[in-house]
Amino acid sequence: MTPPSSDFVTALPEIGLLTVACVVLLVEAYSQSRMVAYLLTLTGLLLTSALVVVSGAGVPMLAFNGLYIDDPMGEVLKLLTCLSAIAAVIYSRQFLDDRKMLSGDYLGLLLFAVLGMLVMISASHFLSLYLGLELLSLSLYAMVAMERDSARATEAAMKYFVLGALASGLLLYGMSLIYGLTGSLELSKIAESLHYGVKSEVVLVFGLVFIVAGLGFKLGAAPFHMWAPDVYHGAPAAVTLFIGTAPKLAAFAFAMRLLVDGLQPAHGDWQQMLAVMAVASLAIGNIAAIAQTNIKRMLAYSTISHMGFLLLGMMTGSLAGYSAAMFYSVSYVLMSLGGFGMVTYLSRVGVEAENLDDFKGLNARHPWLAAIMAMVMMSMAGLPPFVGFYAKLSVLQALIGAGWISLAVVAVLFSLIGAFYYLRVVRIMYFDAPAVEDTTPTHASDAAMLLSANGLAILVLGILPQSLMTLCALSVQMSLR
Amino acid sequence: MLEGIGILSLTIWVPIVAGLLVLFTGSDDRNADGQRTLALIGAVLGFLVAIPLWTGFDATTSAMQFEELMPWIPAFNIWYHLGVDGISMPFILLNSFTTVLVVIAGWRVIQTKVAQYMAAFLIQSGLINGVFAGLDGILFYVFFEAMLIPLYLIIGMWGGPNRVYAAIKFFLYTLLGSLLMLVAMIYLFFVSGGSFEILEWQRVGLTMTAQMFLFVAFFFAFAVKVPMWPVHTWLPDAHVEAPTGGSVVLAAITLKVGAYGFLRFTLPIVPDATHQLTWLIVTFSLIAVVYIGLVALVQSDMKKLIAYSSIAHMGFVTLGFMLFNALGIEGGLVQMISHGFVSAALFLCIGVMYDRVHSRQISDYGGVANTMPKFAALFMLFAMANSGLPGTSGFVGEFMVILGAVKVNFWWAAAAALTLIFGAAYTLWMYKRVIFGKVANDHVAELQDIDGREFLMLALLAVAVLAMGLYPLPVTDVMHTSVNSLLAHVAQSKLIP
Numbered sequence: 007m008t009p010p011s012s013d014f015v016t017a018l019p020e021i022g023l024l025t026v027a028c029v030v031l032l033v034e035a036y037s038q039s040r041m042v043a044y045l046l047t048l049t050g051l052l053l054t055s056a057l058v059v060v061s062g063a064g065v066p067m068l069a070f071n072g073l074y075i076d077d078p079m080g081e082v083l084k085l086l087t088c089l090s091a092i093a094a095v096i097y098s099r100q101f102l103d104d105r106k107m108l109s110g111d112y113l114g115l116l117l118f119a120v121l122g123m124l125v126m127i128s129a130s131h132f133l134s135l136y137l138g139l140e141l142l143s144l145s146l147y148a149m150v151a152m153e154r155d156s157a158r159a160t161e162a163a164m165k166y167f168v169l170g171a172l173a174s175g176l177l178l179y180g181m182s183l184i185y186g187l188t189g190s191l192e193l194s195k196i197a198e199s200l201h202y203g204v205k206s207e208v209v210l211v212f213g214l215v216f217i218v219a220g221l222g223f224k225l226g227a228a229p230f231h232m233w234a235p236d237v238y239h240g241a242p243a244a245v246t247l248f249i250g251t252a253p254k255l256a257a258f259a260f261a262m263r264l265l266v267d268g269l270q271p272a273h274g275d276w277q278q279m280l281a282v283m284a285v286a287s288l289a290i291g292n293i294a295a296i297a298q299t300n301i302k303r304m305l306a307y308s309t310i311s312h313m314g315f316l317l318l319g320m321m322t323g324s325l326a327g328y329s330a331a332m333f334y335s336v337s338y339v340l341m342s343l344g345g346f347g348m349v350t351y352l353s354r355v356g357v358e359a360e361n362l363d364d365f366k367g368l369n370a371r372h373p374w375l376a377a378i379m380a381m382v383m384m385s386m387a388g389l390p391p392f393v394g395f396y397a398k399l400s401v402l403q404a405l406i407g408a409g410w411i412s413l414a415v416v417a418v419l420f421s422l423i424g425a426f427y428y429l430r431v432v433r434i435m436y437f438d439a440p441a442v443e444d445t446t447p448t449h450a451s452d453a454a455m456l457l458s459a460n461g462l463a464i465l466v467l468g469i470l471p472q473s474l475m476t477l478c479a480l481s482v483q484m485s486l487r
Numbered sequence: 488m489l490e491g492i493g494i495l496s497l498t499i500w501v502p503i504v505a506g507l508l509v510l511f512t513g514s515d516d517r518n519a520d521g522q523r524t525l526a527l528i529g530a531v532l533g534f535l536v537a538i539p540l541w542t543g544f545d546a547t548t549s550a551m552q553f554e555e556l557m558p559w560i561p562a563f564n565i566w567y568h569l570g571v572d573g574i575s576m577p578f579i580l581l582n583s584f585t586t587v588l589v590v591i592a593g594w595r596v597i598q599t600k601v602a603q604y605m606a607a608f609l610i611q612s613g614l615i616n617g618v619f620a621g622l623d624g625i626l627f628y629v630f631f632e633a634m635l636i637p638l639y640l641i642i643g644m645w646g647g648p649n650r651v652y653a654a655i656k657f658f659l660y661t662l663l664g665s666l667l668m669l670v671a672m673i674y675l676f677f678v679s680g681g682s683f684e685i686l687e688w689q690r691v692g693l694t695m696t697a698q699m700f701l702f703v704a705f706f707f708a709f710a711v712k713v714p715m716w717p718v719h720t721w722l723p724d725a726h727v728e729a730p731t732g733g734s735v736v737l738a739a740i741t742l743k744v745g746a747y748g749f750l751r752f753t754l755p756i757v758p759d760a761t762h763q764l765t766w767l768i769v770t771f772s773l774i775a776v777v778y779i780g781l782v783a784l785v786q787s788d789m790k791k792l793i794a795y796s797s798i799a800h801m802g803f804v805t806l807g808f809m810l811f812n813a814l815g816i817e818g819g820l821v822q823m824i825s826h827g828f829v830s831a832a833l834f835l836c837i838g839v840m841y842d843r844v845h846s847r848q849i850s851d852y853g854g855v856a857n858t859m860p861k862f863a864a865l866f867m868l869f870a871m872a873n874s875g876l877p878g879t880s881g882f883v884g885e886f887m888v889i890l891g892a893v894k895v896n897f898w899w900a901a902a903a904a905l906t907l908i909f910g911a912a913y914t915l916w917m918y919k920r921v922i923f924g925k926v927a928n929d930h931v932a933e934l935q936d937i938d939g940r941e942f943l944m945l946a947l948l949a950v951a952v953l954a955m956g957l958y959p960l961p962v963t964d965v966m967h968t969s970v971n972s973l974l975a976h977v978a979q980s981k982l983i984p
Contacts, residue, residue: 369644373603384636390629396560399625399669403563406673414673418666425662429639429655437643437651475562 013069016076019057019084020124026050027117034110040103043110047095047117054124055088066485068130072192075130079262079332079485082477083127083255090252090339091120093460097347097453098244104354105153105242112152116248119145123256129263132181132191139177139224142256143170146249150241162240169233173223180216183209184269193268200271211275217264218279225257226306227313228286235294238306243358246302247346250309251339258335261320266328266486273323280321281413287314288420295427302360304427305345308386311424312338318417319401322408325486329479330400336478337385337397337467344382344460348375351453365431367440376435378461385464387428388421392468400475493555494543495569495620497536498579499613502586505529506609509602519601523594526605530590533612534583540576546965549573549972551622551686559626564676565683568623573969574750574820575619577962578743581827582619584951585739586612589732591944592835596731596842597645604645608732611637618744624672624683631708631744632665638733638741646728653721653728660721664708671704675756689755689976692983698760705753706768712745715768715805716775719798726794727847731838734790738797738830743823746804750816750973754808758977761809768809773902775802780909784916789837789847792917793830796873799906800826806903807888810895811977816970817963818887824962825872825880825955832869832948836862839941840921844930849920853927858934863922865937865945870918872952874911880955881910 014021030046037043058081066077095116102108118141125138147170151163185191187209188199204210222230238246265276291311298304316338319331352359352375359365369376385392398421405414467474492500509526512518545552551570559567571579589608597604614637617630635658643654676683679691693701711718722742726734754761761768776799783795800822807819839862840855841847856863872879875886885907892900926932937945955962 369600369603389636390633395629395632399673400563402670403673403676406670407677411670411674414670415667418670422659422663422666426655426659429658432639433643433651433655436640437654472560472562475560479562 013074015061016063016067016069017074017128018061019054020121020128022057023050023054023117023121023124026053027114027121030110030117031114034114040108043113044095044099044108047113048092050117051088051092051095051120054120055085055092058084058088064484072194073131073134074128076128077485078481080127080259082481083259083332084124086336086339087120087123087127087252087255090255090343091116091248093343093347093456094244094248094251096456097343097350098247100453101242101244101350101353107152107242107244112149115145115149115152119149119248120252123252126256126263127259130193130267132185132193132268135260135263136174136178136181138256139260140174142253143174146245146253149245149248150237152245153242156240156242158240159242162237165240166233166237169223173220173230176216176223177220180213180218180220183213183216187213193263196268197270200269210272214269214272214275215279217269218276218283221257221261221264222283224260225254225313225316226310227283227317228290228310229283231287231290231310234310235303235306238309239300239303239360243302243346243350243353243360247343247350250305250346251343254309254313254335254339254342258316258332262328262332265320270323277321277323280317281410284314284317284321285413285416287311287317288417292420292424292427296423298427299362300360301349301362301365301431302346304362305342305349308424308427309342311420312386314420315398315401315417318413319404322404322410324404324408325479325483326407327401327404328486329475329482330397330404332478332482333400333475334397336474337393340460340464340467341382341385341394344378344457344464345386347453347457347460348379348382351375351457362431362434363441365434366438368435370440374458378457379435380432381461381464383428383431385468387425389425390468391465393464393471393474395468396471396475493553493569494536494539495553495555495571495579495616498533498540498583498616499569499620501536501613502529502533502583502609502616503613505532506606506613509609510606512602516599516601519598522602522605523590526590526609527587529609530583530587530612533609534580534587537580537583537616540571541580541965544573544576544965546573546968549969552576554622559623563625563683564681565625566623567626568684569620569626570622571620573966574973575747577820577824577965578619578740578747579616581743581824582612582615582740585736585827585831588831588835588944588947589735591940592735592838593730593732594940596838600644604641604732607637607641608736611641611736615740615744619747622685624675624685624688626683627685628665628669628672632662634741634744635661638737641733641736642725642729645730646733648728649724650728653724656721657725660711660718664711667704668708671701675701685751685756690981692981693757693759694983695759695763698757698982699763702753702757702760702764705748705757709745709748709753710771712748713742713801713805714745714798715771715802716779716798717771719775719779722798723791723794726797726834727788727790731834731841734834734838735831738793738834739827742797742801743827746801746808746819746823749805749808754977755973759980759982761977762811765809765811768805769899772802772806772809773899775799776806776903776906777909780906780913783913784909786913787849789840789849789917789921790834791847792849792913793833793837793873796910796913797826797830799910800830803885803888803903803906806899807884807891810888810891811974812891812894813967813970813974814887814894815891816974817966818884818889818891820884820966820970821880821887821955821959821962822884825884825952828948828951828955829869829872829879829881832865832945832952833873835941835944835948836866836869839937839945843934846930849917851928852921852931853924854922854931855934856922857926858931859936861942862937862945865942865949866918866922868949868952870914872956873914875907878953878956880952880959882956883959
């Protein structure tokens with residue numbers, strides 16, 4: 007049966023992106039200029055964003071026989087994914103250029119990774135979810151290993167690949183159990199079938215455990231976080247920047263699709279698993295981050311703790327919780343873009359500004375960059391008036407609204423520990439004298455302007471968070487069935 | 488005047504905008520004079536826009552005045568709601584006034600990163616005004632926490648040798664308290680049926696268990712800020728390491744935020760728990776008054792001495808609040824304002840000497856009166872005020888609190904009255920060792936007396952100290968109605984089973 011043409015219209019953003027990705031790969035063979043592939047990538051991502059906006063229907067629409075869903079939450083997440091990929095590409099242009107990595111290969115992989123995310127976000131079927139996930143993961147493995155001569159990057163890629171393959175295996179195994187139980191791979195049918203009760207509670211819980219473990223790995227939540235610090239640390243800064251931002255939005259969508267769209271009737275079972283993972287992530291992420299001297303590694307642990315917060319929002323199982331988790335992931339991506347973007351921006355030829363000491367006295371050298379980084383750090387610590395505060399506030403509110411006051415107290419106590427290492431970065435930039443060796447950034451004014459906009463967005467959304475909050479809440483509300 | 492923007496908004500945003508303007512003049516210290524002037528204009532403007540609060544204040548009502556209400560985050564029912572009553576209004580004026588002093592105090596002393604220094608103080612001033620004016624819980628919280636950031640930077644960037652430790656200790660201590668308060672606020676949001684209005688929270692009935700937990704959460708937040716014994720240890724470190732201006736703001740204003748929190752949150756929202764736990768706060772307060780007073784006596788560092796003296800004086804304030812009578816609470820409030828003037832003045836005096844000798848050790852001085860007579864006279868006045876001499880502002884508050892305490896429990900009053908002895912002992916002994924006697928060393932012999940700038944800031948404070956000491960009526964009048972209505976509110980149990 008050929009799908010009706012409207013199916014293709016629904017999937018227009020993905021189709022557009024795929025085309026551009028192929029063109030980028032081809033152009034590399036014919037053109038000597040690296041800028042062509044770069045500009046083409048940006049255009050492609052912009053085009054995809056535009057297509058997302060244009061093709062938005064406002065109501066959930068299934069396509070391709072239930073493989074694919076287009077709903078407001080997906081649209082918002084896709085748009086933000088594309089935008090954050092654009093920012094990541096612009097931030098890393100100089101970095102990649104200096105290291106001879108700005109090629110069609112790299113950018114093509116990046117576009118395929120974005121495509122994988124879009125597919126994940128729009129999946130309404132175990133198969134399409136898995137397909138998107140693998141498309142993303144395989145591209146990322148290759149991107150991490152892109153710096154061929156670096157032993158560290160290769161090691162990181164190897165770890166990422168082995169552990170990632172294991173996680174995919176777990177996920178598939180869980181999916182197969184659920185399939186055996188419900189007789190369907192389509193998320194809505196699974197939910198329906200679970201709703202009427204299952205034959206074996208044991209099989210359901212087994213399936214859930216494997217699925218949640220696979221999900222935990224992809225999110226980078228403890229105790230499945232081990233890959234994150236090594237990969238973030240080992241990968242070139244530009245790749246870390248990419249891994250640490252947009253895929254988190256996709257991971258959020260992934261969690262929403264699996265747990266909420268598909269397994270909502272088993273909420274009582276997965277809630278406990280998420281609670282344990284959340285607390286473990288908060289504890290490990292925040293405590294281990296204190297000991298780090300490498301800022302990429304520190305931010306990796308910080309990511310783990312942020313994922314803990316995101317899971318706290320998810321586990322409430324309420325609309326408020328899902329919107330809070332979405333708002334959290336969006337704010338997190340915004341902050342993380344600023345943080346990793348700054349690391350990438352400050353890196354020079356041959357040197358990565360990845361040790362905390364490289365930020366020493368940044369205020370004396372570049373007050374504006376220091377101010378942006380300080381805003382990013384304080385926002386991550388959850389201090390007002392920055393957007394990170396409202397992200398934490400909305401999660402805490404959802405938690406307390408669902409009656410989990412003790413978890414809320416645990417969460418704020420770990421945020422206090424978190425504040426210590428975020429403030430340490432501020433301290434290093436503002437209180438310490440500059441290091442003798444000056445890391446003057448190579449002038450890339452487009453990246454500098456975007457970084458400024460990014461920093462200001464963190465502040466402005468911190469003063470007026472209403473619009474983004476409403477956007478998240480509405481889109482989640484309109485997408486839930 | 489600007490249409491649609493209220494006075495309270497102006498007191499918040501004028502300093503912040505001025506601070507941002509100063510910040511954007513660049514980090515080039517060659518423009519320092521222009522930046523200083525701009526900062527002074529901003530600070531003075533900030534004070535001028537606050538004056539209508541005093542002149543237009545209606546002391547006959549306990550309702551919120553100069554109210555401003557705008558939706559801010561409707562998704563969570565959070566409002567941009569500002570307003571002041573007799574309890575909060577004086578502190579906005581005190582804060583705006585102190586900001587002017589701080590800018591003057593940093594005029595010559597701060598030679599590096601001048602723009603950032605001045606901007607940090609201006610922004611902080613606006614944020615603190617927001618704390619006193621905010622009537623929405625989250626709005627209050629945002630200001631309450633955001634004000635830590637400039638002070639953290641001030642201590643860490645322009646402070647003494649151990650500044651990094653002090654700055655981080657200060658920040659984490661105060662953050663611990665406020666995070667628990669955030670959880671309490673969200674809990675109250677649900678209990679009160681979805682409102683972040685502080686006034687609504689004051690009306691909502693609560694069970695005893697809930698009140699106890701809320702009390703603990705609020706207590707952490709505010710006791711750390713006050714600071715009460717035993718969570719006071721960050722204060723001496725912060726004071727010693729902070730630059731003069733930072734110490735002034737810390738002592739004169741930020742400590743008051745904690746005490747203000749008791750009156751705005753703890754007492755009216757959880758009155759029954761407060762009544763139950765009065766003994767706890769009173770014990771802590773008396774320990775602060777007596778034990779910390781003794782600790783102050785043995786300090787060899789002048790700033791540390793004044794820091795401990797601040798803790799002791801704030802112990803008086805919290806004691807006054809727990810008496811549940813008008814004399815006690817008004818006495819506490821007057822003590823807060825007076826301490827704002829006196830501690831600011833003492834830190835400025837120490838700053839004046841430190842700028843010349845670069846030492847805060849008492850033993851490095853002696854016979855300063857010989858070389859700096861004008862300074863010695865003014866310092867004398869403030870030292871007397873700190874020890875509670877009648878005729879100075881320091882006396883009024885302490886006297887009222889002791890009177891109030893006698894009504895409740897004679898032994899509390901007796902213990903509290905010890906402060907008059909200890910206060911006089913440590914302050915005057917320090918004064919004697921520093922100012923009187925023979926010229927101790929060459930440094931002291933080379934001292935120049937205060938110049939016009941220093942005289943101006945100390946004289947302004949001297950006038951304030953004397954005015955409040957001789958005729959405190961205008962200040963207490965402003966507070967009276969609000970305090971009485973607070974007492975009436977606290978007297979009623981809001982316990983639900």
